[in-house]
Amino acid sequence: MGNPKKIPYGRQSIDEHDLKAVADALTSGWLTTGPKVSEFEQAIAKLSNVAHGVAVNSGTAALHAAMYAFEVKEGDEVIVPPMTFAASANCVAYMGATPVFADVDPDTLLLSPEKVEQLITPKTKGIIAVDYAGQPCDYDALRTIADKHGLFLAADACHSIGGNLNGKMVGSLADISLYSFHPVKHMTTGEGGMAVTDNPEYDRRMRIFRNHGITADFRQRDGWFYEMEDLGFNYRLTDFQCALGLSQLEKLEQWVERRREIAALYAAEFAGIKELAPLGLRPGANHAYHLYVIRLKGSDCTSKRKALFDHLRENGLGVQVHYIPVHLHPYYQKTFGTHEGMCPVAEEAYKGIISLPMFPTMEDSDVHHVVDIIKSASTSGVF
Numbered sequence: 001m002g003n004p005k006k007i008p009y010g011r012q013s014i015d016e017h018d019l020k021a022v023a024d025a026l027t028s029g030w031l032t033t034g035p036k037v038s039e040f041e042q043a044i045a046k047l048s049n050v051a052h053g054v055a056v057n058s059g060t061a062a063l064h065a066a067m068y069a070f071e072v073k074e075g076d077e078v079i080v081p082p083m084t085f086a087a088s089a090n091c092v093a094y095m096g097a098t099p100v101f102a103d104v105d106p107d108t109l110l111l112s113p114e115k116v117e118q119l120i121t122p123k124t125k126g127i128i129a130v131d132y133a134g135q136p137c138d139y140d141a142l143r144t145i146a147d148k149h150g151l152f153l154a155a156d157a158c159h160s161i162g163g164n165l166n167g168k169m170v171g172s173l174a175d176i177s178l179y180s181f182h183p184v185k186h187m188t189t190g191e192g193g194m195a196v197t198d199n200p201e202y203d204r205r206m207r208i209f210r211n212h213g214i215t216a217d218f219r220q221r222d223g224w225f226y227e228m229e230d231l232g233f234n235y236r237l238t239d240f241q242c243a244l245g246l247s248q249l250e251k252l253e254q255w256v257e258r259r260r261e262i263a264a265l266y267a268a269e270f271a272g273i274k275e276l277a278p279l280g281l282r283p284g285a286n287h288a289y290h291l292y293v294i295r296l297k298g299s300d301c302t303s304k305r306k307a308l309f310d311h312l313r314e315n316g317l318g319v320q321v322h323y324i325p326v327h328l329h330p331y332y333q334k335t336f337g338t339h340e341g342m343c344p345v346a347e348e349a350y351k352g353i354i355s356l357p358m359f360p361t362m363e364d365s366d367v368h369h370v371v372d373i374i375k376s377a378s379t380s381g382v383f
């Protein structure tokens with residue numbers, strides 16, 4: 001059979017325009033904390049239809065900065081879904097607070113507002129929703145719950161940049177929304193992230209936090225004077241990374257469009273495979289498709305999923321599983337006493353899911369290649 005064609009599950013696209021943007025920034029005299037940072041912040045805030053953007057050096061740093069902005073403290077509880085990358089919950093642990101895992105909806109695998117409400121206690125400080133795979137959560141229901149109980153609402157939008165909910169842009173659906181610009185995400189700065197918000201106080205706190213806790217207005221003073229008002233970090237993003245981000249941003253809309261086309265191709269082809277149960281699409285939610293996730297039907301698919309996963313890898317497809325439910329990681333079990341059985345929907349879903357190749361430079365022929373491998377695996381009884 002020879003070497004199978006290799007297709008990863010995600011891949012960045014870097015073109016000549018990106019190279020020139022980075023080269024220009026590198027020779028501009030500003031390597032960090034220069035004009036490209038605020039230009040990039042304003043551009044991402046504009047895309048998100050909010051007033052402020054704070055650029056940081058990862059999506060994880062953006063989540064951490066948001067928790068600082070919300071003044072999450074030891075003793076607080078923050079509700080998060082388990083079907084996400086660990087960073088969505090780690091940011092709560094960084095503050096000495098407790099992540100409380102609320103299960104997901106069985107159809108969409110998005111945070112269930114009903115489950116959130118059941119877990120609210122006097123210690124609950126806020127909710128972090130995660131737009132799993134790129135589909136915006138039910139922010140109307142989450143907002144109602146947050147307002148009723150006086151909680152903050154954050155959106156981990158690392159999968160959903162460029163998406164929208166009933167025409168409202170991702171980035172404008174929560175008090176603070178967080179993006180990642182890791183190469184596997186929709187657009188990249190190498191490493192990088194951003195927090196966007198309409199709230200000037202959150203914006204101010206996050207700016208201080210990414211720069212050691214030093215107040216931003218020192219430049220206007222004597223020239224040498226500054227004050228460290230609180231304990232922060234160095235979470236700054238460089239100018240040449242922001243230049244790359246600005247150049248990538250110009251292509252985001254067409255890339256999201258292409259991801260939607262690829263998803264539609266997959267969905268049409270898989271509709272006839274009775275062993276697959278597609279993830280649900282929420283009415284009004286305009287999916288940005290960071291991931292295309294297939295799910296095996298039936299309960300406890302562990303062995304069938306393993307067989308299909310191995311088969312796809314053997315055939316050159318860089319498939320992945322997103323995610324091992326966060327509360328099952330040893331750190332969470334030993335630190336917060338989480339355990340199997342706490343989020344049965346996420347735990348069951350985890351056993352049957354596989355993320356297929358999904359990136360904007362995939363050709364239709366690549367999509368059909370993936371489909372053919374899965375169809376022949378189905379007919380030959382691999383799953």
Ligand SMILES: *Cc1c(COP(=O)(O)O)cnc(C)c1O
Binds near residue numbers: 085156192
């Ligand atoms: C990628 C990702 C993060 C973390 O972003 P980094 O830039 O890798 O730190 C957080 N949450 C989710 C859901 C992600 O996919």
